[in-house]
Amino acid sequence: MQTILVLGAGRSSSALIDYLLDKAVSHGWKIIVGDMNLGQARQRIGGREKGEAISFTIEDEANSAEVIRQSDMVISLLPAHLHVRVAKHCLAHKKHLITASYVSPEMKALHQQAYDSGLLFLNECGLDPGIDHMSAMEIIHRIQSEGGTVTSFESFTGGLIAPDTDPGNPWRYKFTWNPRNVVMAGQGTARYLEDGQIRFIPYTQLFKRVTPVQVPNYGDFEGYANRDSLQYRELYGLSEVKTLLRGTLRNHGFCAAWHILAQLGVCDDSYSLNCEGLTHTGFTELYLPSGPLPAEERLAKFFGLSLQSPEMHRLRWSGFFSHEPIGLKQGTPAQITEHILNKKWALNPDDKDMIVMWHRFRYDKNGKPGEIQSSLAVTGTDATHTAMAKTVGLPMGMAARLLLEGRITTRGVAIPVFTELYKPILQELKTYGIVFTELTRD
Amino acid sequence: MQTILVLGAGRSSSALIDYLLDKAVSHGWKIIVGDMNLGQARQRIGGREKGEAISFTIEDEANSAEVIRQSDMVISLLPAHLHVRVAKHCLAHKKHLITASYVSPEMKALHQQAYDSGLLFLNECGLDPGIDHMSAMEIIHRIQSEGGTVTSFESFTGGLIAPDTDPGNPWRYKFTWNPRNVVMAGQGTARYLEDGQIRFIPYTQLFKRVTPVQVPNYGDFEGYANRDSLQYRELYGLSEVKTLLRGTLRNHGFCAAWHILAQLGVCDDSYSLNCEGLTHTGFTELYLPSGPLPAEERLAKFFGLSLQSPEMHRLRWSGFFSHEPIGLKQGTPAQITEHILNKKWALNPDDKDMIVMWHRFRYDKNGKPGEIQSSLAVTGTDATHTAMAKTVGLPMGMAARLLLEGRITTRGVAIPVFTELYKPILQELKTYGIVFTELTRD
Numbered sequence: 001m002q003t004i005l006v007l008g009a010g011r012s013s014s015a016l017i018d019y020l021l022d023k024a025v026s027h028g029w030k031i032i033v034g035d036m037n038l039g040q041a042r043q044r045i046g047g048r049e050k051g052e053a054i055s056f057t058i059e060d061e062a063n064s065a066e067v068i069r070q071s072d073m074v075i076s077l078l079p080a081h082l083h084v085r086v087a088k089h090c091l092a093h094k095k096h097l098i099t100a101s102y103v104s105p106e107m108k109a110l111h112q113q114a115y116d117s118g119l120l121f122l123n124e125c126g127l128d129p130g131i132d133h134m135s136a137m138e139i140i141h142r143i144q145s146e147g148g149t150v151t152s153f154e155s156f157t158g159g160l161i162a163p164d165t166d167p168g169n170p171w172r173y174k175f176t177w178n179p180r181n182v183v184m185a186g187q188g189t190a191r192y193l194e195d196g197q198i199r200f201i202p203y204t205q206l207f208k209r210v211t212p213v214q215v216p217n218y219g220d221f222e223g224y225a226n227r228d229s230l231q232y233r234e235l236y237g238l239s240e241v242k243t244l245l246r247g248t249l250r251n252h253g254f255c256a257a258w259h260i261l262a263q264l265g266v267c268d269d270s271y272s273l274n275c276e277g278l279t280h281t282g283f284t285e286l287y288l289p290s291g292p293l294p295a296e297e298r299l300a301k302f303f304g305l306s307l308q309s310p311e312m313h314r315l316r317w318s319g320f321f322s323h324e325p326i327g328l329k330q331g332t333p334a335q336i337t338e339h340i341l342n343k344k345w346a347l348n349p350d351d352k353d354m355i356v357m358w359h360r361f362r363y364d365k366n367g368k369p370g371e372i373q374s375s376l377a378v379t380g381t382d383a384t385h386t387a388m389a390k391t392v393g394l395p396m397g398m399a400a401r402l403l404l405e406g407r408i409t410t411r412g413v414a415i416p417v418f419t420e421l422y423k424p425i426l427q428e429l430k431t432y433g434i435v436f437t438e439l440t441r442d
Numbered sequence: 443m444q445t446i447l448v449l450g451a452g453r454s455s456s457a458l459i460d461y462l463l464d465k466a467v468s469h470g471w472k473i474i475v476g477d478m479n480l481g482q483a484r485q486r487i488g489g490r491e492k493g494e495a496i497s498f499t500i501e502d503e504a505n506s507a508e509v510i511r512q513s514d515m516v517i518s519l520l521p522a523h524l525h526v527r528v529a530k531h532c533l534a535h536k537k538h539l540i541t542a543s544y545v546s547p548e549m550k551a552l553h554q555q556a557y558d559s560g561l562l563f564l565n566e567c568g569l570d571p572g573i574d575h576m577s578a579m580e581i582i583h584r585i586q587s588e589g590g591t592v593t594s595f596e597s598f599t600g601g602l603i604a605p606d607t608d609p610g611n612p613w614r615y616k617f618t619w620n621p622r623n624v625v626m627a628g629q630g631t632a633r634y635l636e637d638g639q640i641r642f643i644p645y646t647q648l649f650k651r652v653t654p655v656q657v658p659n660y661g662d663f664e665g666y667a668n669r670d671s672l673q674y675r676e677l678y679g680l681s682e683v684k685t686l687l688r689g690t691l692r693n694h695g696f697c698a699a700w701h702i703l704a705q706l707g708v709c710d711d712s713y714s715l716n717c718e719g720l721t722h723t724g725f726t727e728l729y730l731p732s733g734p735l736p737a738e739e740r741l742a743k744f745f746g747l748s749l750q751s752p753e754m755h756r757l758r759w760s761g762f763f764s765h766e767p768i769g770l771k772q773g774t775p776a777q778i779t780e781h782i783l784n785k786k787w788a789l790n791p792d793d794k795d796m797i798v799m800w801h802r803f804r805y806d807k808n809g810k811p812g813e814i815q816s817s818l819a820v821t822g823t824d825a826t827h828t829a830m831a832k833t834v835g836l837p838m839g840m841a842a843r844l845l846l847e848g849r850i851t852t853r854g855v856a857i858p859v860f861t862e863l864y865k866p867i868l869q870e871l872k873t874y875g876i877v878f879t880e881l882t883r884d
């Protein structure tokens with residue numbers, strides 16, 4: 001019997017654990033789910049056959065080593081910075097590892113050791129990164145196999161809410177993923193390739209330099225650039241590409257309003273302030289010049305906005321000018337902003353999230369330009385069975401299955417850009433309703 | 443014979459060393475000037491009596507200990523982060539220390555030890571911080587001694603250029619101080635007090651949230667906030683103050699143009715890029731969306747500026763759209779921007795710099811409000827004998843004299859907010875033409 005160890009039973013684990021338990025009987029697997037919170041791990045297993053919940057923390061080195069030693073493969077859903085500690089145990093005990101996180105420099109440094117040990121440390125195998133890589137590579141390989149050259153690749157993914165969820169929410173957004181990462185998104189400088197030239201976008205301009213995206217049947221979106229698109233030129237094998245941009249998708253109008261929050265300075269996590277007794281509008285005040293007008297009017301004036309502008313409407317709806325107490329004693333601006341936003345952006349039990357992914361490929365074939373747009377929309381069932389958990393978890397579960405079945409030859413630290421991975425996974429994802437729609441222009 | 447050890451013979455040292463050598467004969471002092479560059483130290487001494495140049499680097503611990511042991515007092519002009527290493531030698535060998543730099547947390551931590559050893563570690567004793575503290579305290583103490591309460595204190599200082607220097611330079615600015623600090627000025631978040639309320643200004647808004655300043659006979663200036671004004675509420679003894687803002691002064695229009703550079707992202711020092719063969723305009727391009735128009739027009743459009751705006755005029759004058767090669771192989775955006783700016787902003791030998799300082803005090807006295815504005819302008823002689831070197835160096839020389847004469851009782855880590863320091867120093871500064879002008883409104 002083969003044992004799969006899943007580390008972490010948090011928000012994104014439900015679909016993965018369900019998938020593994022579903023396959024466990026026919027495949028003769030045992031699924032061990034480890035979490036700091038044993039009750040949470042037990043709940044994910046729900047008493048099903050072949051499942052076992054254990055208490056787990058990577059801080060307990062001896063126990064971590066032992067449970068990893070006893071498994072055949074590890075899937076880590078721990079916070080990204082902990083994956084390398086898991087990977088070191090995997091190296092010591094010769095176990096494969098799967099994660100949905102970006103390859104960190106520390107993880108990358110383990111490539112040769114993993115390769116020499118005949119192990120696969122598969123990362124970026126969730127939604128974004130994950131399904132985006134796989135669906136992009138399928139089309140890139142198809143264009144290339146038909147003699148075409150990809151000249152431009154743009155790709156945006158967003159975790160949004162379904163059209164019928166919270167219809168009065170002008171942002172068309174709620175927290176379906178780590179709220180802290182949402183508030184601090186984009187800090188630093190993004191780099192991408194456009195018309196053959198490297199371009200940089202500092203945080204100050206990130207939410208102003210957006211790409212408009214129309215997804216047939218799903219409406220108008222916009223994308224802002226992710227940290228570093230350039231590395232995918234090599235990883236995707238796009239040596240001739242002139243434009244290469246990966247980013248985050250939001251509903252139209254989100255970015256212009258978020259730009260105001262970024263400019264205001266309320267997403268800063270570098271210092272802490274006392275906010276006992278402070279109201280929402282009192283917090284906003286801290287970032288405005290003083291004056292006789294109310295905070296709302298001063299903010300609008302300072303940024304040259306009308307009070308009726310969509311940006312002001314979104315800030316008002318989120319409560320940034322309300323006299324409600326914040327309800328925190330102390331926090332960084334980012335923590336306070338997250339706390340305020342969470343009052344409106346926390347998912348209600350019946351809320352449905354929605355994943356939207358969009359790729360645009362431009363290519364030259366036989367001297368003629370062509371374009372393919374490929375898009376995906378997946379809607380969640382409720383606040384537990386989210387589209388996010390499904391699209392992040394299923395690719396990892398499917399990769400685990402393929403690997404245990406001996407159908408994957410890739411070794412070392414890798415991401416799912418190889419045919420042997422993306423082809424069967426994309427095929428199986430279709431049976432779960434995860435299907436891309438293509439629009440081709442010649 | 444008493445020995446004063448001056449560490450560092452750079453840009454800011456000329457006036458200090460001249461002052462000390464002038465006083466050395468009558469006071470029976472020996473002045474030792476230590477620098478990594480022995481020739482530079484010798485040049486500052488210029489063969490004068492009582493002076494001795496030595497080769498010095500704080501990295502040579504044994505030699506540093508020995509030369510500090512043999513002196514009676516140390517004046518450190520080394521880069522600010524090195525002062526604490528000097529201070530530790532001073533503690534070991536029981537020597538006083540004077541610097542013109544802000545008190546760092548590490549320096550502050552030495553307070554009790556210095557105090558218990560009967561030593562004065564006097565910091566912030568240059569121009570800004572330095573003369574600003576002294577001149578402000580003189581007026582604050584005067585208002586308080588007359589029964590008044592200071593309700594507002596704003597103070598701005600700038601190292602600018604004289605009106606007849608480089609008349610075509612629209613920024614009215616050149617590098618008269620560490621250029622790197624100028625390019626990276628304001629990164630982080632400034633905090634100050636306004637109308638009884640703490641306020642934060644993130645870097646993104648710093649050059650937009652300016653205070654207009656008129657200095658009689660000197661024209662229109664504007665000030666942007668320094669990092670942390672709040673701490674001076676306690677240091678200045680301003681328990682009742684409602685507005686407290688310290689900042690940097692620039693000529694009118696400087697900040698609006700610099701705001702564009704800050705927004706563009708070219709003052710970032712966090713990553714390096716290859717700029718071999720890159721032109722000025724090519725560098726600017728990296729931060730702009732692509733398009734058919736020239737970089738200049740795209741930048742203007744992106745920021746909503748007309749091509750004839752004062753901001754665009756300044757950027758154009760500085761060469762940000764020129765096809766001249768940068769002339770660096772590699773650099774951070776901040777280093778490249780400094781390099782481009784330096785082509786126009788380096789001081790010519792005959793250029794005259796100008797220091798402008800401006801304070802505004804508002805107070806209540808006998809139930810009635812009053813206001814005092816106090817300003818200072820000092821013009822340099824040439825690119826060596828700058829107003830900057832004079833106003834930074836003389837206060838340290840004078841503090842050293844007073845201390846060696848046994849006229850200072852303050853001990854521990856301190857700044858010159860005490861009467862025994864500021865009164866004689868401000869008096870003596872007048873004999874060097876450093877005289878404040880007051881404008882009082884009752």
